[in-house]
Amino acid sequence: MIRVGFLINPIAGMGGTVGLKGTDGVLAEALRRGAVPGAAKRAKTALSLIDGGPVHFFTCSGAMGEDALRETGITSFTVVYRGSEMTSEQDTRVACRAFIENNVELVLFCGGDGTARVIYEEAGDRLPVLGIPAGVKMYSAVFAVTPAAAAGLVNAITRDGWSGRPGSGHTGVLLRDTEVVDVDEDAYRNGELRTRLFGFAKSPGLPGFVQGTKQVWEEREEERAKDDIARFVYEIISATPEILYILGPGTTTSAVMQKFGVEKTLLGFDALKDCRPAGRDLNEKDMLALLERGQKARLVISIIGAQGSVLGRGTQQVSPDVLKRIGVENVIVVATPHKVRETPLIFIDTGDTALDRSFGNYIRIITGYHIAQRKGLGLPSGPERPEMTDP
Amino acid sequence: MYIFVQGILVGMQTRILLDEDQIPQKWYNIIADLPSPMDPPLHPATKKPVTPDDLSPIFPMELIRQEVSDRRYIDIPDEVRDVLRLWRPSPLYRARRLEQHLKTPAKIYFKWEGVSPAGSHKPNTAVAQAYYNMKQGIERLATETGAGQWGSALALATQIFGLECTIYMVRASYEQKPYRKSVMQVWGAECIPSPSTRTNSGKAVLEKDPDTTGSLGIAISEAVEDAKTHDNTNYALGSVLNHVCLHQTVIGLEAREQLAIVDEYPDVVIGCVGGGSNFAGVSFPFAGDKLTGKHPDIDIIGAEPSACPTLTKGLYAYDFGDVAGLTPLMKMFTLGHDFVPPAIHAGGLRYHGDSPIVSRLVHDGVMRAVAYYQNEVFDAAQMFARTEGLIVAPESAHAVKAAIDCALECRKTGEAKTILFNNSGHGDFDMSSYDAYYGGKLIDYEYPADLIRDSLGRLPKIP
Numbered sequence: 001m002i003r004v005g006f007l008i009n010p011i012a013g014m015g016g017t018v019g020l021k022g023t024d025g026v027l028a029e030a031l032r033r034g035a036v037p038g039a040a041k042r043a044k045t046a047l048s049l050i051d052g053g054p055v056h057f058f059t060c061s062g063a064m065g066e067d068a069l070r071e072t073g074i075t076s077f078t079v080v081y082r083g084s085e086m087t088s089e090q091d092t093r094v095a096c097r098a099f100i101e102n103n104v105e106l107v108l109f110c111g112g113d114g115t116a117r118v119i120y121e122e123a124g125d126r127l128p129v130l131g132i133p134a135g136v137k138m139y140s141a142v143f144a145v146t147p148a149a150a151a152g153l154v155n156a157i158t159r160d161g162w163s164g165r166p167g168s169g170h171t172g173v174l175l176r177d178t179e180v181v182d183v184d185e186d187a188y189r190n191g192e193l194r195t196r197l198f199g200f201a202k203s204p205g206l207p208g209f210v211q212g213t214k215q216v217w218e219e220r221e222e223e224r225a226k227d228d229i230a231r232f233v234y235e236i237i238s239a240t241p242e243i244l245y246i247l248g249p250g251t252t253t254s255a256v257m258q259k260f261g262v263e264k265t266l267l268g269f270d271a272l273k274d275c276r277p278a279g280r281d282l283n284e285k286d287m288l289a290l291l292e293r294g295q296k297a298r299l300v301i302s303i304i305g306a307q308g309s310v311l312g313r314g315t316q317q318v319s320p321d322v323l324k325r326i327g328v329e330n331v332i333v334v335a336t337p338h339k340v341r342e343t344p345l346i347f348i349d350t351g352d353t354a355l356d357r358s359f360g361n362y363i364r365i366i367t368g369y370h371i372a373q374r375k376g377l378g379l380p381s382g383p384e385r386p387e388m389t390d391p
Numbered sequence: 392m393y394i395f396v397q398g399i400l401v402g403m404q405t406r407i408l409l410d411e412d413q414i415p416q417k418w419y420n421i422i423a424d425l426p427s428p429m430d431p432p433l434h435p436a437t438k439k440p441v442t443p444d445d446l447s448p449i450f451p452m453e454l455i456r457q458e459v460s461d462r463r464y465i466d467i468p469d470e471v472r473d474v475l476r477l478w479r480p481s482p483l484y485r486a487r488r489l490e491q492h493l494k495t496p497a498k499i500y501f502k503w504e505g506v507s508p509a510g511s512h513k514p515n516t517a518v519a520q521a522y523y524n525m526k527q528g529i530e531r532l533a534t535e536t537g538a539g540q541w542g543s544a545l546a547l548a549t550q551i552f553g554l555e556c557t558i559y560m561v562r563a564s565y566e567q568k569p570y571r572k573s574v575m576q577v578w579g580a581e582c583i584p585s586p587s588t589r590t591n592s593g594k595a596v597l598e599k600d601p602d603t604t605g606s607l608g609i610a611i612s613e614a615v616e617d618a619k620t621h622d623n624t625n626y627a628l629g630s631v632l633n634h635v636c637l638h639q640t641v642i643g644l645e646a647r648e649q650l651a652i653v654d655e656y657p658d659v660v661i662g663c664v665g666g667g668s669n670f671a672g673v674s675f676p677f678a679g680d681k682l683t684g685k686h687p688d689i690d691i692i693g694a695e696p697s698a699c700p701t702l703t704k705g706l707y708a709y710d711f712g713d714v715a716g717l718t719p720l721m722k723m724f725t726l727g728h729d730f731v732p733p734a735i736h737a738g739g740l741r742y743h744g745d746s747p748i749v750s751r752l753v754h755d756g757v758m759r760a761v762a763y764y765q766n767e768v769f770d771a772a773q774m775f776a777r778t779e780g781l782i783v784a785p786e787s788a789h790a791v792k793a794a795i796d797c798a799l800e801c802r803k804t805g806e807a808k809t810i811l812f813n814n815s816g817h818g819d820f821d822m823s824s825y826d827a828y829y830g831g832k833l834i835d836y837e838y839p840a841d842l843i844r845d846s847l848g849r850l851p852k853i854p
């Protein structure tokens with residue numbers, strides 16, 4: 001029996017149907033334009049695919065969870081929070097605290113990036129969080145690709161347990177670090193994507209083995225892969241101490257820093273020179289100062305968000321100016337095999353199109369010790385891979 | 392042979408065949424035509440050149456003699472030629488439909504080694520090796536296999552000559568291609584996933600990494616250890632060594648005859664490269680023509696995976712042939728004997744080193760190499776299957792890709808080059824790999840050579 005906190009943000013996803021992007025702060029306008037709540041429907045799709053037997057849900061009253069559970073015929077649940085009719089951020093927050101008090105081992109929620117951020121603020125990086133996508137914009141990596149995929153992951157947890165725990169062998173569901181990304185909705189409504197990395201949650205992911213075919217692959221558990229990458233990057237940095245290394249946000253780059261005995265700012269950019277810290281949480285001006293006088297530098301950066309931006313407009317510290325000084329050939333992208341697999345589209349969006357193009361059609365991603373993968377770089381509109389089928 | 396209908400050439404020959412009695416009588420030993428001797432293999436402990444006595448615990452005397460021979464031609468025993476009759480001479484095809492599809496002025500010929508019972512070129516040497524071991528009274532052979540092609544070939548050959556056979560199969564392939572194991576069983580061999588707990592080398596690897604996908608380097612350590620620790624048992628290697636390359640030269644010798652029948656001599660010769668044996672087999676007779684000045688301009692190209700780019704990104708240095716360091720040190724292109732290549736589907740090309748002769752010829756500029764990603768290789772295999780009908784092994788598909796690229800280049804330049812490539816095996820047991828390709832699951836691995844070089848402090852360690 002696993003204990004799952006379950007919550008719906010009933011107004012998530014409403015803006016999209018009436019031509020608004022996101023609902024935070026524009027709910028009244030959305031309702032006026034005739035938006036219909038869609039989150040409940042997507043949540044029910046997921047619930048109907050979950051093998052209910054071994055799950056006990058802790059949830060909220062009415063539209064925030066209880067209704068959907070009832071309507072899909074699930075009876076094993078306890079309402080631990082009674083909220084208001086017009087739900088708000090505060091409801092999500094308090095419900096989440098109630099889940100934690102009830103020792104849930106997973107928070108399953110249906111909502112958008114805004115909901116993800118609020119839950120992350122409460123759950124932190126200890127309690128696993130899994131999103132059923134409902135909002136119009138899902139840049140955070142805590143979301144499963146579809147409601148069905150979310151159900152599949154819950155079923156995998158009840159069937160195989162968590163990877164790395166006793167008895168689970170290779171089959172358990174692994175925990176991966178997932179970026180919680182906050183999108184500036186005002187800017188987004190004006191057609192501009194400006195994301196901010198908010199933090200790293202823990203979310204369930206498929207095991208490191210491709211299921212069904214029982215094929216053994218290079219993808220191993222996340223932590224292991226992360227350590228392989230960190231070991232490789234550590235050796236590169238140690239052997240080229242004269243180069244200034246700027247490490248971007250994330251847990252993989254943190255693992256690299258750890259090998260030097262240095263604590264990394266999780267969300268910021270830190271620098272290393274001569275294997276020693278050369279700056280913490282750098283802004284654009286700090287970086288430009290470090291790059292004075294032709295200092296040779298490399299930027300080590302991970303893939304951020306479900307949409308897979310490598311240098312998005314959210315990473316404003318690394319301005320086009322900074323990047324030009326470092327040189328695109330000196331950008332080392334790192335990501336675990338799992339992250340690469342779960343990210344169908346990888347793109348670079350620095351705000352300077354010519355600079356974006358100078359990365360070429362492909363990007364090399366370090367995915368292990370002495371191992372890299374080549375991936376096609378997409379425009380945010382769709383991936384590209386030159387086909388060879390017709391000469 | 393050529394039929395003209397109203398001035399248009401139709402019905403040209405597609406398969407160029409030789410009779411059974413045209414199976415070569417002798418293997419061609421390219422060492423005789425090298426301008427200077429090869430750097431000798433070194434003993435792993437003493438670092439002195441190995442002597443025949445060092446090798447005799449695991450190889451029969453005749454193979455050791457061939458390994459170090461500098462005679463230009465070496466007789467193929469009648470008993471071996473008799474077995475080769477089961478599928479040799481293999482056909483040479485003109486890939487006319489592929490040419491038309493590519494709209495290339497180039498002529499593409501390929502040697503089809505998929506007609507052997509085991510499905511690849513590997514039995515060409517397996518038969519010879521089993522024969523010489525049998526002659527010396529050996530009862531069992533131990534070997535490794537990557538994709539399963541070599542294991543199948545040795546299983547077949549040992550069955551024919553009445554030997555037992557133990558095969559350590561790289562675990563990634565063992566699970567990707569379960570029917571290869573069944574094939575080996577049909578031919579009476581025992582097939583074990585490697586690393587295994589049978590050997591100390593296997594145990595050591597498993598202790599460090601219980602989830603390892605294995606590699607050819609590890610499996611070789613296991614098989615060598617097995618042979619060293621059992622008196623009645625010898626070791627057999629499916630590639631890399633001089634005598635293996637020697638046995639494979641029947642491919643190129645036949646191809647040269649077959650091309651002569653249609654009045655051709657290739658401008659380009661191509662093969663895929665794992666340990667280098669099929670590439671050696673198809674190309675050495677032509678490389679010999681190049682070395683001796685008969686055809687100085689021929690372009691000889693080895694195609695390897697970007698995930699394991701030994702010839703294009705490796706170092707030319709002395710290194711071990713296996714992970715545990717049990718084999719002699721050989722001068723070759725290497726990515727380091729401890730490199731475990733990512734689990735690409737061309738399992739037979741996952742080897743950190745390469746044939747010392749092929750390495751030497753690449754180093755000397757007699758041959759060159761190119762590297763390809765998995766997806767583009769399967770794109771090529773698909774095109775080949777849809778034009779020529781044959782579904783090739785993922786390994787062979789690297790050669791197909793190189794041939795297609797070469798033909799497309801000809802379309803650009805307008806040159807009507809004659810291209811010969813070796814099509815080393817069929818893909819009948821590789822359909823899970825094709826499935827992965829269609830499922831979008833093939834990862835384009837690459838070897839970050841620049842960063843690895845940096846990480847070694849720009850001073851790679853040579854053992």
Ligand SMILES: Cc1ncc(COP(=O)(O)O)c(C=O)c1O
Nearest residue numbers: 540630665666667668669739816
């Ligand atoms: C069909 C096929 N081609 C090529 C190879 C590569 O080996 P080599 O380079 O020795 O020819 C293999 C090895 O397993 C193979 O099975």
